[in-house]
Amino acid sequence: MTDYRHAMIVIVVMGLGVLATRIVPVLIFGRGEKVPEFILYLGRVVPYTAMGLLIVYCLRDVPVFEAPHGLPELIALSAVAATYIWKRNTILSVVIGTALYMFLVQSIF
DSSP, X not given: OOHHHHHHXXXXXXXXXXXXXXXXXXXXXXXXXXXXXXXXXXXXXXXXXXXXXXHHHHHTTOOTTSTTTTHHHHHHXXXXXXXXXXXXXXXXXXXXXXXXXXXXXXXXX
């Protein structure tokens, strides 16, 4: 199979997947119907749960008992939290934290 055909198949399948995620909730709940309380609850708690899971995943292998004792991670995590509290911008916070972490790991520690 040629490369452009393979690429077109991948694009079509991904487009159908995105379309399905948009259409399925409308098919399940309909338009104008009241959304169940459980779904509203999930909408409130899942973002915080996902962020907590990502934090645990990122910090699970930090060598606390070896130099630099997780100091770059702690500094970057503090920068992310401070930037988010200051600007309330998730993307800005993640970019600043990532850049700071890369700087600390590659040049200082």
